[in-house]
Amino acid sequence: MPGLRYLSDVVSLKAMPELCVGCGLCAQVCPQGVLELREKRVAVADRDACMECGACMTNCPSGALWVQAGVGCAQAVINSVLGRQGSACCCVAEPRSPQQGLQASLDMAPPPRKSSGCC
Amino acid sequence: MTLSPQPLPLLTRMPPQGPAPCCPAAEPLGDPMAQPFVMGALDTPAGPAPRVSGQLSPADRRGTLRVRWDIGRHDYKVVPGLYALNNPTPDSPVLVSANYKLSFDHLREAARELDAWLLVLDTKGVNVWCAAGKGTMGTAELAGRVRSSGLERVVSHRRLILPQLAAPGVAAHLVKKQCGFGVVYGPVMARDLPAFLAKGHKADPAMRRVRFPLRARAVLVPVELMQALKTYLWLLPSLLLLAGLGGLVGGLGFWAGLGGAGLRAVGAMLLALVAGAVASPLLLPWLPGRAFSLKGLWPGLAGAALLWAPWPGAAWPPSAELMAWCLAVPALSSFLAMNFTGASTYTSLSGVKKEMRRAVPLQIAAAAIGLGLWLYALVAA
Incomplete structure (x- = not known):
C-alpha cells in the first residue's frame, strides 16, 4: 500500500x-x-x-x-530478551531457520517457543 | 448424503440460562455439537458433521466485539474438526480455517452463500496468519486433521482450499505426500473466496496482496489500548502516590501534591497512550519515517505541545515538571507505536530488531531523564 x-x-x-x-x-x-x-x-x-x-x-x-523467518513484533523481541514465556500468542521472536520452519510444520506439537501476548 | 432429522430445539438452541453446571472438562477439545452456533448435524460416511450457517447470531457478534476489546481473546475457540456450511455435497469445496472463533466466524460469514465443508485445525485458538507463523497452522496438523476427520470418505475430490496466509506454516507439496490431498491457496481475505471459487480457483493479483487500510488499523486500536492499559496501568497509581509523597517532602502536603502534579502526571500519561496506541496506528501512512518508533514520535510531540497550553502558570521558561513530560510523552508514544509492529501486516523481524537497537536506548534515556526531572520538580516545588 x-x-x-x-x-x-x-x-x-x-x-x-x-x-x-x-x-x-x-x-x-x-x-x-x-x-x-x-x-x-x-x-x-x-x-x-x-x-x-x-x-x-x-x-x-x-x-x-x-x-530468516520470524514475526516482526517488537513486543515479542522484548519478551524474548526478558525471558518471558507466553503461550497464546503468534509472536515468535526467535527467527525460524529453514529447518526449524519445516520442522515446526512437520511436528504435530511444535516445541514451545518464546512468544508473547502481543496478538 | 442426507440431512439428519433436525429436532427443533437444536435449531433454536439458546445459550444456557444462568451459570452452567460446573464440572471438570471431560474432553479437552469439547463436544462440537454442543457449541451454540451449531445447528444440528449433517450425516456423512465419516459420521455426523456439525452443521453451521453463515448467519452470525447476536451472540456471535457479541463475541466478536468482546475479543476486539481484548476480553478473553486467548480463549475464544471452536472445537477442531470437519463442519458442514449450509448443505454441502461430496463435490463441495473444503475450506480450511483456524480454530480462533473470530477466524471461523469470518470465514462462514464470507462464504454464507456457499455450500462447503469447513475443516477447522487446532491452532490453539490463534488466528490463521499468526498460527502459521508459529507452525500450529502447519503441515502436520493439516494432514493429521484430514485423516482424523475421515475427509477422504466425505468428499469425492482431493483438494483443500487454504487461506493464503496459512502458507508460512503449510508446505503444500508435503501435505499432498502426507494425506493425499492437494493444497490450493485461496485469497488473503475470506471475503474474496466466492469470487475465487467462481473463477475456478483463480485469484486476481490484488487478492493475493495483504493491505493495511485505515479500517483494518482501526479495529486493532481497542486491543492496543487494552494491552497498554493491562501492562502499564500500575504506573498511574504509582505516579499519584509519588506525587503525594513529593508534596509531603516539598511542603505542599500529600493531597495537594497528589491533586496537582499527580493528576497532571495521569493526564500526561493518558495523552501519551492516545498518541502512541490510537493516533499512531490510525495515522500510520501519513506519519513521517518508516520505523514505527519514529512514526510514534510525531503524535507524541504533538501531545507534548498540547500540554503547554493548559499548563498552570507561565509555560515559558518551562518548569522542570513540564520539561519532564515533554521528554516522557514522546518517548512513551514512540514506544507504544513501536509495539504496533506486531499487529501490522508488513514489518519484518530483521527490521524490527534494527529499529529497536536504535530506538529503545533513546526511549529509555528520554523516559529516565523525564522521570528524574519530574522527581526533582516534586521535591523542589
Missing part, C-alpha cells in the same frame, strides 16, 4: 534461481509481491517489501528460497 513501506536493506531473503523448478508457488503465496518468475525462474522483484514470513521458503519444493 502506498505510504506503508518498512525499513530498507534489512531483510534476509535469498533466492537461488539455479535451484528453482519454476512452479511459481512462492510468488503466489507471498503477500507482499516480493517474488516473480522471470524466464521460469524465481526472481526478487521487491526485496524491501519482504516481511520475512517464510511462506515462500516453506512452500518451495526445491529449496530455492531462504529467509
Whole structure:
C-alpha cells in the first residue's frame, strides 16, 4: 500500500534461481509481491517489501528460497530478551531457520517457543 | 448424503440460562455439537458433521466485539474438526480455517452463500496468519486433521482450499505426500473466496496482496489500548502516590501534591497512550519515517505541545515538571507505536530488531531523564 513501506536493506531473503523448478508457488503465496518468475525462474522483484514470513521458503519444493523467518513484533523481541514465556500468542521472536520452519510444520506439537501476548 | 432429522430445539438452541453446571472438562477439545452456533448435524460416511450457517447470531457478534476489546481473546475457540456450511455435497469445496472463533466466524460469514465443508485445525485458538507463523497452522496438523476427520470418505475430490496466509506454516507439496490431498491457496481475505471459487480457483493479483487500510488499523486500536492499559496501568497509581509523597517532602502536603502534579502526571500519561496506541496506528501512512518508533514520535510531540497550553502558570521558561513530560510523552508514544509492529501486516523481524537497537536506548534515556526531572520538580516545588 502506498505510504506503508518498512525499513530498507534489512531483510534476509535469498533466492537461488539455479535451484528453482519454476512452479511459481512462492510468488503466489507471498503477500507482499516480493517474488516473480522471470524466464521460469524465481526472481526478487521487491526485496524491501519482504516481511520475512517464510511462506515462500516453506512452500518451495526445491529449496530455492531462504529467509530468516520470524514475526516482526517488537513486543515479542522484548519478551524474548526478558525471558518471558507466553503461550497464546503468534509472536515468535526467535527467527525460524529453514529447518526449524519445516520442522515446526512437520511436528504435530511444535516445541514451545518464546512468544508473547502481543496478538 | 442426507440431512439428519433436525429436532427443533437444536435449531433454536439458546445459550444456557444462568451459570452452567460446573464440572471438570471431560474432553479437552469439547463436544462440537454442543457449541451454540451449531445447528444440528449433517450425516456423512465419516459420521455426523456439525452443521453451521453463515448467519452470525447476536451472540456471535457479541463475541466478536468482546475479543476486539481484548476480553478473553486467548480463549475464544471452536472445537477442531470437519463442519458442514449450509448443505454441502461430496463435490463441495473444503475450506480450511483456524480454530480462533473470530477466524471461523469470518470465514462462514464470507462464504454464507456457499455450500462447503469447513475443516477447522487446532491452532490453539490463534488466528490463521499468526498460527502459521508459529507452525500450529502447519503441515502436520493439516494432514493429521484430514485423516482424523475421515475427509477422504466425505468428499469425492482431493483438494483443500487454504487461506493464503496459512502458507508460512503449510508446505503444500508435503501435505499432498502426507494425506493425499492437494493444497490450493485461496485469497488473503475470506471475503474474496466466492469470487475465487467462481473463477475456478483463480485469484486476481490484488487478492493475493495483504493491505493495511485505515479500517483494518482501526479495529486493532481497542486491543492496543487494552494491552497498554493491562501492562502499564500500575504506573498511574504509582505516579499519584509519588506525587503525594513529593508534596509531603516539598511542603505542599500529600493531597495537594497528589491533586496537582499527580493528576497532571495521569493526564500526561493518558495523552501519551492516545498518541502512541490510537493516533499512531490510525495515522500510520501519513506519519513521517518508516520505523514505527519514529512514526510514534510525531503524535507524541504533538501531545507534548498540547500540554503547554493548559499548563498552570507561565509555560515559558518551562518548569522542570513540564520539561519532564515533554521528554516522557514522546518517548512513551514512540514506544507504544513501536509495539504496533506486531499487529501490522508488513514489518519484518530483521527490521524490527534494527529499529529497536536504535530506538529503545533513546526511549529509555528520554523516559529516565523525564522521570528524574519530574522527581526533582516534586521535591523542589
